Amino acid sequence: MVHISNGGFAGYGPGFWGPGHDPFTHSVLGYDEVDMSKVIGQLGFHSERISDPSDVIPAIQRALEANESGQPxxxxxxxxxxPVYGQWVGR
Known part of the structure; x- marks a missing residue:
């Protein structure tokens, strides 16, 4: 299972791509407040929290190894x- 966490959620509407522009953009309990990898790990999963892009491939390899041994x-x-998007977004 993969979870891409941006520390919040939002709905589509004006200001969707920026912080706090209107009621359509919301911040919820962010990844600095809740470590979902620890929560899921307590359920018996092999779990990791990745914040460095160079750790992505090794983390996937470790997850697949755990899967091969029967561990989710x-x-x-x-x-x-x-995130900062290129000029083409919204045009």
Whole structure:
């Protein structure tokens, strides 16, 4: 199982791609407040929290190894809540 965490959620509407512009953009309990990989790990999963892009492939390899031995896996990828997009977005 893969979880790409940006520390929040949002709905589609004006200001969706930026912080706090209107009621359509919300911050919830972020990854700094809840470590889902620890929660899932307590359920018996092989679990990891990844924040460095160079750790992605090794984490996937470890998860697949755990799967081969019969253990389910969970990887939480931490990413930016408000990513910067190229000029083409929204045009």
């Amino acid at each position: 896996s969970y990887i939480e990828f931490i990413c930016s809540q408000y």
